[in-house]
Amino acid sequence: MAEETKLNDPLDKLEAQSIFILREAYHHFKSLGMLWSIGKDSTVMLYLARKAFLGHVPFPLIHIDTQFKIPEMIEYRDQMVRDWKLQMIVGKDQVSLDNKETFPDGKISRLDCCQRLKSSALKNTLAADTDRYIFDHSLDKYVIDKNASSFTGVIAGIRADEEGSRSKERYFSPRNEKNQWKVGSQPPEFWSQYKTEFAPDTHVRIHPILDWTELNVWEYIQREKIPMVSLYFDQGAGTRYRSLGCYPCTNPVESTSTTPAEIVQELKAGKFSQIAERSGRAQDKEDGGGLEALRRDGYM
Amino acid sequence: MNNEVLHLVIVGHVDHGKSTVIGRLLCDTNSLPLGKLDSLKKQCKLNSKAFEYAFLLDALKDEQSQGITIDTARVFFQSLKRKYLILDAPGHIEFLKNMVSGAAKAEAALLVIDALEGVQENTKRHAYILSLLGVKQIAVVINKMDLVDYKEDRFHSLVKEMTQFLKELGLQAQSFIPISAFHGENLVESSSKMPWYKAYSILEQLDQFEANQALETLDFRLPVQDVYKFTNYGDQDRLIVGQILSGQLSINDEVHFYPSGKKTRVKSIPDYPNQQKSFGKTGESIAFSMSEQIYIKRGEVAVKQGQTPPLVSSTILVNLFYMGKKPIGLGSSFDLKSMTQKVTATIIEIKSIFDSSNLSTKTNQEIVENSIVECIIDLSEPIAFDSHQSHPLSSRFVVVMDYEICGGGVIKEGVKSEKSDQIEKKLIRNLKWENSQITxxxxxxxxxxxxxxxxxxxxxxxxxxxxxxxxxxxxxxxxxxxxxxxxxxxxxxxxxxxxxxxxxxxxxxxxxxxxxxxxxxxxxxxxxxxxxxxxxxxxxxxxxxxxxxxxxxxxxxxxxxxxxxxxxxxxxxxxxxxxxxxxxxxx
CATH class of the missing domain: 3.40.50.300 (P-loop containing nucleotide triphosphate hydrolases)
Known part of the structure; x- marks a missing residue:
């Protein structure tokens, strides 16, 4: 068969676009970081970064650890950090944790908990307002990041098909000095020309996999054999996680899928083809537009 | 089902029913997640509000309270033939820049007109923008036919009016479809209410549109996005990276860079995690190393020796669609971005200012928000581009002022000047230059x-x-x-x-x-x-x-x-x- 002269496979097209966006981000933002939630989407994004930069990841990864993450997530994170020699930064809301002002401690609502342990911790970590920790490969452990400075470009792995508010995002989405997202006054974005200019004290969120669907992500994981945290697969109990988060607020779904191929099948034709992905996430349901309110305030 | 995804934009005047059309398409093609429709109906009941299909899109609180789409939302649905990604563009004039964001990505467009209200200001403006953005596959949807008792003559008079208008813009609709989105008439299946209409329903028309332009048959163009050398990781080769706009690239091809006129050969096309590629396709984001080391920066456009070179000029005649709040005019300066080039631009001559709502040309020399201008722009440095006829992508540019993209347009041609003569001489000098082995x-x-x-x-x-x-x-x-x-x-x-x-x-x-x-x-x-x-x-x-x-x-x-x-x-x-x-x- 003659060699194809253009990209035809939707996955190839998505990949090419994501790489283009990642390279744009790397070119324009001196202080650039990538949010890595350990979930499948941002792990695919991390893999795409290695593709874009020929096996390197030339910027740090940022993880907001609520301390309520499922333990396997943290194990997997640190293993990948070692295997792929990643620059890894971890941030958290130490004050709320110390005062036990969290939902699992029973003191505040789910949304308030997300607001503190995720949104506010993220905001402070990005601005370098609170201590953050960096993985020291020579010591093989996390140490306080002494050279912490604020990020002007933050790459995030959100997808437009996840839920309503994310479908309105841009690839390059400005945040003002208060970390807020102004949905109504977003700049236009067209012809692969993005918002790469920004005023002092503002920063830009960059969304390289905005156009990917949950199915695309799993098909890509299957095709490229990208290592995933084991929580996504049934370990014998007949359940697995479809979306990862903090253990008090995230529930596994009933499924016996043990491989990406089986998950792809499940999403295409099986029982999940008609059920929203985040249906296992409790915070989306607390109030009709809860996630939208969180997003405007800086939530991923 | 076909593997492709067609990008579709739905435009039209505010309240003419774009969101309802989309909501219906999602529903009637079974493209909604299970329970979504029920939960929304329940929510409507809770707020004692009548359910509308348009609500399906209005996922945002702000939006529901104002009742207008404020941004381009992306939703997917599928026919038996293929998948569609809809870019729902808002009809409200204040959100025109969002409509542009959506329409610029579209391969085809539905222009929705209210059968009762007829052609309105934004109907015309949106049609004009589609023509400017180069969206050529258009179907006009006459909505709310139920409000005119499904009358054939009303449909035909609107068809006549729109055909004439589109013709003035150099556009031709592939079809005119009478529908009632509210009642689901002619959305997916043919309507029994309008037996006089025998042609396609919306979904049938959508399946007629073609995905993708045949960019792979055009000459090779790769705007240089960056030059990498990851020395701290032990890599030795300097790599040129970018996405191939059109054509293909192979190892050993002689590559010329514009506007500088520098040249080299492709040594390798490295890939991760595989080691090498022999070939780069249209649409692919690639990296390549050079057999002769030359100094290349972001912004240059790589083309292949033997193919038609791009044009190079520092004075250009353009059609500009201006979306900035602040009025501009003769002598105004801004940044201009075209492919990966970025230069400072100054308006040195205004040919005409066009009011897109009534297609009249103004003599007023102030360029206000949402106007379309034909003008000559002087650039701080020469750029490479193609004429709009020969290449749809490499003639485009956007305008940046005060950190914001506030306009876009197409380059019509380079303008001859004293400077263009110097630029040409330098270009030829570089193209004929014999590179030394020592960099x-x-x-x-x-x-x-x-x-x-x-x-x-x-x-x-x-x-x-x-x-x-x-x-x-x-x-x-x-x-x-x-x-x-x-x-x-x-x-x-x-x-x-x-x-x-x-x-x-x-x-x-x-x-x-x-x-x-x-x-x-x-x-x-x-x-x-x-x-x-x-x-x-x-x-x-x-x-x-x-x-x-x-x-x-x-x-x-x-x-x-x-x-x-x-x-x-x-x-x-x-x-x-x-x-x-x-x-x-x-x-």
Whole structure:
């Protein structure tokens, strides 16, 4: 068969676009970081970064650890950090944790908990307002990041098909000095020309996999054999996680899928083809537009 | 089902029913997640509000309270043939920039018109923008036919009106479809309410549209996005990266870069996690290494030897759609981004200002938000582009002011000027240039200096030569490779065939700059003096010598001249002056 002269496979097209966006981000933002939630989407994004930069990841990864993450997530994170020699930064809301002002401690609502342990911790970590920790490969452990400075470009792995508010995002989405997202006054974005200019004290969120669907992500994981945290697969109990988060607020779904191929099948034709992905996430349901309110305030 | 995804935009005047059309399409093609419809119906009941299909899209609180789509939302649905990604564009005039964001990505468009209200301001404006953005596959949907009792004559009178209007814009609708989105008539299946209409339903029409332009058959174009050398990871090769807009690239192809005219061959196309590719396809984001090391920056456009080269100019005639809040006009400056190029642009002539709502041309010279302008723009540096007819992507540009993208357009042609002649000469010089095996970087490392030009100008006897010669001596004593050249050294030798005088000044200057270019290419620090160079000539110097560090020095009493000069000296304290300049070189 003659060699194809253009990209035809939707996955190839998505990949090419994501790489283009990642390279744009790397070119324009001196202080650039990538949010890595350990979930499948941002792990695919991390893999795409290695593709874009020929096996390197030339910027740090940022993880907001609520301390309520499922333990396997943290194990997997640190293993990948070692295997792929990643620059890894971890941030958290130490004050709320110390005062036990969290939902699992029973003191505040789910949304308030997300607001503190995720949104506010993220905001402070990005601005370098609170201590953050960096993985020291020579010591093989996390140490306080002494050279912490604020990020002007933050790459995030959100997808437009996840839920309503994310479908309105841009690839390059400005945040003002208060970390807020102004949905109504977003700049236009067209012809692969993005918002790469920004005023002092503002920063830009960059969304390289905005156009990917949950199915695309799993098909890509299957095709490229990208290592995933084991929580996504049934370990014998007949359940697995479809979306990862903090253990008090995230529930596994009933499924016996043990491989990406089986998950792809499940999403295409099986029982999940008609059920929203985040249906296992409790915070989306607390109030009709809860996630939208969180997003405007800086939530991923 | 086909593997492709067609990008579709739905445009039209506010309240003409775009969101309802989308909600219906999602529902009637079973493209909604299970339970979504029920939960929304329940929510409506809870708020004692009648359910509407448009609500499916209005996922945002803000939006529901105002009842208008404020941004381009993306939703997917599928027919039996393929998948669709809908970019739901808002109809409200204030959100026109969002409509542009959506429409620019679209391969096809549905233009929705309310059968009762008929053609409105934004119907026309959106149609105009579709034509400007190059969206050629359009179907016009006459919605709310139920409100006109499904009457055929009403449909035909609107068809007639729109056909004429679209024709003026150079557009032709593939079909006109009478529908009622609210009642689901002619959305997916043919409507029994309108037996007089025999043609496609919306979904049938959508399946007729073609995905993708045939970019793979056009000449190779790759806008250089960046140049990587990950030395701290042990990589040795310098890699050019970018996404292939059109055509293909293979190992060993001779590649020419525009606007500079530099050239090299493709040595390898590395890939991760696999080792190598032999071939880059249209649409692919690739990296390639070069067999001859040349200095290339982001913004250059890589093309293949033997194919039609792009146009290069620093003065261009454009159609600009302006979306900024602040009115602009003759003399206004902004950044212009085209492919990966970014230059400063100034409007030097306004041909016409077009009001997209009534297609009238204004004589008023103020360009306000949402107007379309044909104008001539002068650029700080030449850019490479193609004419809109020959390449749909490489003729596009956007305008950036105050950190925001506030306009976009297409380049119609390059405008002939004195400068375009110089640009062309330089381009040909570079294309014919025989590359050395020793790169600029190798030379810099060996000599411990970057090639640098110090150009000293000003009135006669203002101290240019004494300063220049002192600089030469001092740098020489520091161990630098340095050379002094007065313009006179060129005038009587290289220029022996042309007479001195104003008429020949530009040719004298061009040759002088070419000689400087040769000396700088050899890796030297060159100090040169010339009487009264103008700002225009200094700008030309930048066109002729690419990528060389240049320090401009003005000596004289008139501080108002030569804005680009780094130093302006009015006394004869050469020792102090030379020290300042040397600091600048060695930093």
């Amino acid at each position: 600029r970087l190798d030379r810099s490392k060996k000599y411990g200096q970057a090639p640098t030009l110090i150009i000293v100008t000003g009135p006669k006897d203002s101290g240019k030569k004494p300063l220049a010669k002192l600089l030469e001596t001092k740098l020489f004593e520091m161990g630098k490779f340095v050379y002094f050249l007065g313009i006179g050294n060129v005038l009587y030798g290289v220029d022996a065939d042309i007479k001195d005088g104003e008429d020949n000044r530009s040719e004298h200057i061009r040759r002088y700059f070419e000689v400087l270019n040769l000396l700088l290419n050899s890796g030297l620090i060159v100090i040169t003096t010339a009487i009264d160079l103008t700002q225009k000539e200094l700008n030309q110097l930048k066109t002729q010598l690419s990528d060389t560090k240049t320090i401009e020095v003005y000596m004289g009493q008139n501080e108002q001249v030569l804005d680009s000069a780094l130093y302006k000296f009015c006394d004869r304290d050469f020792v102090k002056q030379s020290e300042e300049i040397i600091k600048q070189i060695t930093c």
